[in-house]
Amino acid sequence: MRAPLKPLDDALADLLAQATPLLDVERVDTFDADGRVLREGAASPLQVPPTDNSSMDGYAVRVADLAGQAGAELPVSQRIPAGSAAQPLAAGTAARIFTGAPVPAGADAIVMQEDCEALAGGERVRVNAVPAAGQWIRRAGEDITLGAQVLCAGTRLGPAVLGLAASIGLAQLAVSRRPRVALFSTGDELVMPGEVAPEHMPPGAIYNSNRFFLRAMLRRLGCEVTDFGIVPDRRDATLDALRSASAEHDLILTSGGVSVGEEDHIKPAVEALGELRLWQIAMKPGKPFAYGRIGSAHFMGLPGNPVSSFVTFSLLVRPFLLALQGVADVAPKALNATAGFDWPRADKRREFLRVRLAADGTLERFGNQSSGVLTSAAWGDGVVDNPAGQTIARGDRVRFLPFAELLS
Structure with a gap:
């Protein structure tokens, strides 16, 4: 039997x-680690960003110096490009600042340059909008705090994670062979x-x-x-x-x-x-x-x-x-979707129906579901995971496995 x-x-x-x-574990350059599986986690040896910095080109100011009035004029006491050191901001002045540059001590807001008017060849500035305290300032450590667990063993490395590894100074990573x-x-x-x-x-x-x-x-x-x-x-x-x-x-x-x-x-x-x-x-x-x-x-x-x-x-x-390779979570991420088709023939086995997303957001089924029709896989966006003995009527909610998950 x-x-x-x-x-x-x-x-x-x-x-x-x-x-x-x-x-077997290999150490590879972070540049070459796309798609590999991380075997050693990593905590950050620094905070990111390392200091408060500007998220806009504009002027660093003390909100109190503007007295709540648009149109206030201030002398420009320093110019701060990204990658340079900033001096403390003197009371009653503004600092010309650029995206990514450190915010000078004493400044509590950034006013974007579109809301300012340079005067006297750039030696003074008219501030035409009153900022809220903290406006356009990226705080030190708001992305990554010192000592935070940034990378976990078992992670499959992709572009964003590689960038994250680089942001904490990792030139090499330990991965599965x-x-x-x-x-x-x-x-x-x-x-x-x-x-x-x-x-x-x-x-x-x-x-x-x-x-x-x-x-x-x-x-x-x-x-x-x-x-x-x-x-x-x-x-x-x-x-x-x-x-x-x-x-x-x-x-x-x-x-x-x-x-x-x-x-x-x-x-x-x-x-x-x-x-x-x-x-x-x-x-x-x-x-x-x-x-x-x-x-x-x-x-x-x-x-x-x-x-x-x-x-x-x-x-x-x-x-x-x-x-x-040591990946911690190997299950593909399924989505709940709406069937735009009928499937009245229940099978005693669990079925995987080739479908694609229609313009209205529902799933449409490929006409020929034969196991020899490879066209259905090339045409489709994924499969409906249909339980054994289950029929499907148009409008039913179904479990959808995108090929983007299954082929990654």
Whole structure:
């Protein structure tokens, strides 16, 4: 009797339990750390900004010197560009100041230059607006306080975080090494673009699209990819590829050959070389997904149908690889959205429907939800995560997983 299909959430929990973070840590230049995963947190050795500074070009004043009247005239006692030191502001004077420049001691407001009029060649200024105390002053430490925990281990580094690291003086960061992934496809029907022209394709042949998007998705996740190409549908060839790939890689990722046909050699080959711990998930598309171990290498087998491969990578392989690098939160951020379509055919498996955002903010569904129609993934903005046995009516609230989350 065939074992029941594994629920997706249970399968993901099992996978993440196996994803022990890689031990190797590298120090890389902050310039080169985009997309890497931080392994050491950092507290700020300084406050940002270091001193009170002006957020506008204008004049630093004492509010009391203006006596609450617009049009007051004051002598200009100093000029303060960004990067220079300021002298205390003498009572009854103004200081010409520029964005980012330190606010002189004694000044309690900045008046933007559009509200001022320079007189006598810049030696005096007429202040045509009465400022509130503290106006246009950025206070010392308002962004980062001294000793604050700024970076946390397990953070996946992006442009804003790298800028934050630089703002506290970090020229290098400790990150996880890149996972080493062996990638190959199985199937005698597969042909690489460029090898055979479309008009010369033999009967039954198809171009290998999975190899292209899987390789791109792996690289987006910071992996070092070894491409083993297309492995023939033979047991000996499959065994040789798996044996070779297991030697120096953290993960072996295959596409195709994980079903139950006579030409599907992945499952028995993995069992011959190691162990298969997970096989077949209660999801649509993507049921024939496999996980196991060959020596020290993890193994994941994806379905051959392109949408099935795309979806299972997004929902299972992606979080596993992030966890392998030490990412603290691997769950994609889902949104509540409104269905602009009907889906009256409930399935016994959890479904992932390709959709995109319409102009009115609702989700529209791609017409053909077949697991072989890769057009649906290129057309869509994400998937609706629809529970097993659930129908959808236009106007229902649904769980939407944007591709911006699943492909990042």
